[in-house]
Amino acid sequence: MKHLKFIFSLYSKNWLSAILLIFVTSVSLFTLTNAIGKYQFYHYSLDLFSSTKLNDHDVYFMPFVSEDQRKDPESNYLSMEQATSNAVQQIKNTAGVEAVIQSPFLISGEYKGNSLLMAIYDRELNEKFSLPLETGTWFRNTAKTKNAEAIAGGYSFQNVQVGSAIHVEYKKGNGITKEIDLKIVGKLKDPSAFPNFSLSGTTIFADDIWKWQDVLILNQKNLPDDVGKDAQVSGSNFFISIRSQANYDAAVRSIEQFGTVKPYRKILSDSSINAENKIRQNLPIPLFFLFISSMTQLSVSVLFVNKKIPEFGIYYLYGCTKFRYFCSLMICITALALVSVLINFVMVVECPALLHYGILNLGHVVFDCRQIFSFVLPYEIISLLCSILFCFSIFRKKTPIELYRRLES
Amino acid sequence: MITLEHIYKIYYSHGVEFQALKDVSLTISDGDFIAIQGKSGAGKSTLLHILGGIDDYDTGTYRFNDTNVADFTNHQLAKLRNSEIGFVLQDFSLINHKSVLFNAMLPLYFNKTPAKDMKPMALNALRLARIEDQAKKPANQLSGGQRQRVAIARAIINNPSVILADEPTGSLDTETSAQIMDLLMSLNKQGITLVVVTHDNTVAGYAHRIITLRDGEILS
Ligand SMILES: Nc1ncnc2c1ncn2[C@@H]1O[C@H](COP(=O)(O)OP(=O)(O)OP(=O)(O)O)[C@@H](O)[C@H]1O
Ligand SMILES: [Mg+2]
Numbered sequence: 001m002k003h004l005k006f007i008f009s010l011y012s013k014n015w016l017s018a019i020l021l022i023f024v025t026s027v028s029l030f031t032l033t034n035a036i037g038k039y040q041f042y043h044y045s046l047d048l049f050s051s052t053k054l055n056d057h058d059v060y061f062m063p064f065v066s067e068d069q070r071k072d073p074e075s076n077y078l079s080m081e082q083a084t085s086n087a088v089q090q091i092k093n094t095a096g097v098e099a100v101i102q103s104p105f106l107i108s109g110e111y112k113g114n115s116l117l118m119a120i121y122d123r124e125l126n127e128k129f130s131l132p133l134e135t136g137t138w139f140r141n142t143a144k145t146k147n148a149e150a151i152a153g154g155y156s157f158q159n160v161q162v163g164s165a166i167h168v169e170y171k172k173g174n175g176i177t178k179e180i181d182l183k184i185v186g187k188l189k190d191p192s193a194f195p196n197f198s199l200s201g202t203t204i205f206a207d208d209i210w211k212w213q214d215v216l217i218l219n220q221k222n223l224p225d226d227v228g229k230d231a232q233v234s235g236s237n238f239f240i241s242i243r244s245q246a247n248y249d250a251a252v253r254s255i256e257q258f259g260t261v262k263p264y265r266k267i268l269s270d271s272s273i274n275a276e277n278k279i280r281q282n283l284p285i286p287l288f289f290l291f292i293s294s295m296t297q298l299s300v301s302v303l304f305v306n307k308k309i310p311e312f313g314i315y316y317l318y319g320c321t322k323f324r325y326f327c328s329l330m331i332c333i334t335a336l337a338l339v340s341v342l343i344n345f346v347m348v349v350e351c352p353a354l355l356h357y358g359i360l361n362l363g364h365v366v367f368d369c370r371q372i373f374s375f376v377l378p379y380e381i382i383s384l385l386c387s388i389l390f391c392f393s394i395f396r397k398k399t400p401i402e403l404y405r406r407l408e409s
Numbered sequence: 410m411i412t413l414e415h416i417y418k419i420y421y422s423h424g425v426e427f428q429a430l431k432d433v434s435l436t437i438s439d440g441d442f443i444a445i446q447g448k449s450g451a452g453k454s455t456l457l458h459i460l461g462g463i464d465d466y467d468t469g470t471y472r473f474n475d476t477n478v479a480d481f482t483n484h485q486l487a488k489l490r491n492s493e494i495g496f497v498l499q500d501f502s503l504i505n506h507k508s509v510l511f512n513a514m515l516p517l518y519f520n521k522t523p524a525k526d527m528k529p530m531a532l533n534a535l536r537l538a539r540i541e542d543q544a545k546k547p548a549n550q551l552s553g554g555q556r557q558r559v560a561i562a563r564a565i566i567n568n569p570s571v572i573l574a575d576e577p578t579g580s581l582d583t584e585t586s587a588q589i590m591d592l593l594m595s596l597n598k599q600g601i602t603l604v605v606v607t608h609d610n611t612v613a614g615y616a617h618r619i620i621t622l623r624d625g626e627i628l629s
Contacts, residue, residue: 318516319491
């Protein structure tokens with residue numbers, strides 16, 4: 001206890017630099033964490049995409065009509081619902097096409113006073129897009145049940161247990177409030193995402209076909225019919241399954257008359273390249289910050305030791321050995337680094353909540369403690385060791401007797 | 410009891426040798442009061458530093474209570490300084506921004522004194538040095554005489570057998586000097602051995618024995 005008190009007393013006259021060091025290190029570590037989080041986000045979206053049961057015969061399809069054009073009241077294009085359903089029909093009639101996987105229909109509702117999104121999974125989506133679950137299972141019930149099955153995803157549902165029933169409200173177009181009771185059969189792995197196909201560009205990456213937000217995925221099979229009618233189309237593009245490799249080229253050629261096609265494999269390979277590019281673009285900033293933080297670490301440590309060397313002469317007189325004093329100083333410096341790492345750790349652990357409440361806005365990130373700390377800890381250890389070695393080289397040369405003489409004169 | 414036999418101390422600076430102590434032999438018995446005098450540069454501080462185990466010597470033997478100090482490890486030397494020796498130096502030796510109490514209890518951080526005893530012991534030492542009323546003040550708000558009292562309180566906190574003082578009254582006026590010397594004398598009367606380096610003949614007048622150094626040698 002008194003040893004700790006003694007070590008703590010060494011911070012006096014050094015508080016400002018200590019706070020500066022903690023601040024700079026925390027900011028740098030968080031920049032690093034964020035870059036790793038971004039990188040992991042691209043990898044995670046790619047993993048999600050690979051976890052779908054899409055395969056080489058599947059293509060992403062974008063009809064020629066853009067959504068902006070469709071929304072233009074002057075134009076005499078069809079409504080999005082109409083256009084999409086026509087396109088789906090047309091594609092389904094094409095030879096060689098096995099199935100059309102449409103973007104899920106959406107309903108915005110309310111759960112415990114918070115707005116939420118419900119996405120309806122039809123048979124095709126259920127078959128191809130059963131995303132990784134934290135707990136529970138994907139929909140197996142095909143008959144209508146009292147409570148429709150639902151999979152919950154995201155921070156809003158963190159306290160909802162698998163097997164429990166929840167009550168959701170939503171407003172119909174005519175303003176009437178409707179209620180549904182749902183039975184949670186599974187929970188999505190974090191971060192929560194569900195398929196949404198509404199891209200208009202020609203380069204499509206895995207992260208684009210996911211909507212990253214809290215969601216209730218509903219099983220269309222046992223959803224009351226009227227609920228399905230209240231849902232809205234969420235994207236006018238879709239995936240198309242082609243029956244076999246033999247039909248592939250012919251089928252693609254004929255559907256390309258209605259729009260643009262992007263093969264599954266191409267999306268996969270483009271996304272990998274995109275992930276690598278993104279990390280390359282994102283890396284310079286954290287590296288710069290880490291450099292600054294290492295320099296701060298070094299200069300604050302040296303400043304710390306230099307400021308405390310004159311006092312060493314006094315402590316030495318009364319029985320403090322050189323080794324002990326140096327160790328005490330280094331514990332002070334290590335503690336500052338530890339505090340920064342701890343701040344970083346708390347940020348990472350609390351990130352889902354901070355993001356949910358809008359306290360932090362980091363764009364898309366996936367934080368995995370183990371991954372992050374396999375970068376943060378070695379960095380901190382190396383940076384700290386360098387500072388300690390440098391301080392040692394300064395402190396080593398000081399003899400107490402020389403300090404008395406300097407102070408005497 | 411302290412014995413020095415044929416101590417030599419050589420400083421090397423910029424390739425030049427300088428003999429700071431030459432063949433110094435000295436016996437200091439328990440309860441003694443010795444004043445060390447001599448011109449500036451005569452080697453007084455050097456001798457005191459060697460006695461205190463904060464500087465080393467080149468040849469000769471230094472025995473503290475019949476143990477050869479040369480055989481001590483760093484740790485044992487630190488223990489010697491902590492428990493057997495109290496230092497009072499001219500005026501720099503307080504940690505200025507810390508409280509008087511912290512300064513007085515500083516030696517207790519480096520031995521096995523339980524944390525809860527530290528404050529009472531420090532207050533007691535400050536009382537013996539008649540400065541306990543200033544315990545909470547930062548050291549840099551004290552006058553020269555008060556600072557020296559705090560240094561004395563710190564020196565006696567571990568009941569040392571020897572107090573080594575280097576110009577303890579060097580920056581004090583005559584009246585305050587006399588008060589500090591009275592305080593040191595009273596400690597000597599309680600059995601603590603006193604070695605005081607001083608320029609001041611009045612201060613030296615308190616001593617049982619005066620040793621004069623010239624160019625690193627003791628004048629007999
Ligand atoms: N590190 C050193 N390197 C070289 N010479 C030194 C060193 N330290 C002390 N000296 C020399 O040793 C001699 C003795 O020094 P010391 O400090 O013991 O003198 P002193 O008698 O205490 O003088 P003062 O009365 O001025 O304090 C001086 O000439 C000094 O210059
Ligand atoms: Mg001197």
